Amino acid sequence: MSNNNQIIDKYDVAKILGEIFKLQKRVDPDMCPVTDDTIYGLSNGIEEVIDEAMGYQPITDEKKVVTRYDLINFCDILDEYEYGDIDSFHGYHIIEKEVEAKGIDRSKALIILTYLQIAGRYARVIDKINSSNSLIEMKKLESNRCDI
Numbered sequence: 001m002s003n004n005n006q007i008i009d010k011y012d013v014a015k016i017l018g019e020i021f022k023l024q025k026r027v028d029p030d031m032c033p034v035t036d037d038t039i040y041g042l043s044n045g046i047e048e049v050i051d052e053a054m055g056y057q058p059i060t061d062e063k064k065v066v067t068r069y070d071l072i073n074f075c076d077i078l079d080e081y082e083y084g085d086i087d088s089f090h091g092y093h094i095i096e097k098e099v100e101a102k103g104i105d106r107s108k109a110l111i112i113l114t115y116l117q118i119a120g121r122y123a124r125v126i127d128k129i130n131s132s133n134s135l136i137e138m139k140k141l142e143s144n145r146c147d148i
Contacts, residue, residue, distance in 0.1 A: 010050055010054060011045050011050065014049075014053070014054065017042050017053070017054070018042030018044075021038070022039055034053070036118050037120075038053060040114065040115050040118050041053075044115065045066055046065075047066060047070075048068045048071050066108055066111055066115075070104050070108060071112060073102040073103075074104055074109065074112045075116075075121075075122070078095075078122045078125050081124075082125045086125070089125060091128060091131055113129060
């Protein structure tokens with residue numbers, strides 16, 4: 001819950017909505033009006049997805065969520081390799097310090113990477129993150145799709 005005496009905030013609503021979409025998809029995939037990346041983003045507190053799906057303006061919250069700025073900062077780091085010198089990228093350890101400097105810990109990074117993979121973004125970089133040169137938890141991005 002947020003600090004301004006709301007009973008439920010947009011992140012709670014998004015998680016509930018994500019769960020509803022998951023159920024719809026299991027019952028009848030044609031019934032579900034959103035894509036897998038939207039379901040994942042809603043269920044895991046990715047602010048960009050929540051704002052787009054629900055029309056909210058960003059608010060400050062003490063919850064551990066992936067904010068729009070976390071996603072933008074993370075993508076800015078990946079851009080250098082996805083659209084630049086991919087050969088110099090050998091795994092997550094290459095960007096880990098820069099990611100941490102932006103205030104994104106490993107658990108948030110894993111959520112962001114899984115979201116980007118499901119959305120089909122940064123495929124070349126994510127393929128390299130799934131390599132032997134990355135942290136064990138980063139090598140198993142595909143297994144995180146069980147959240148959908």
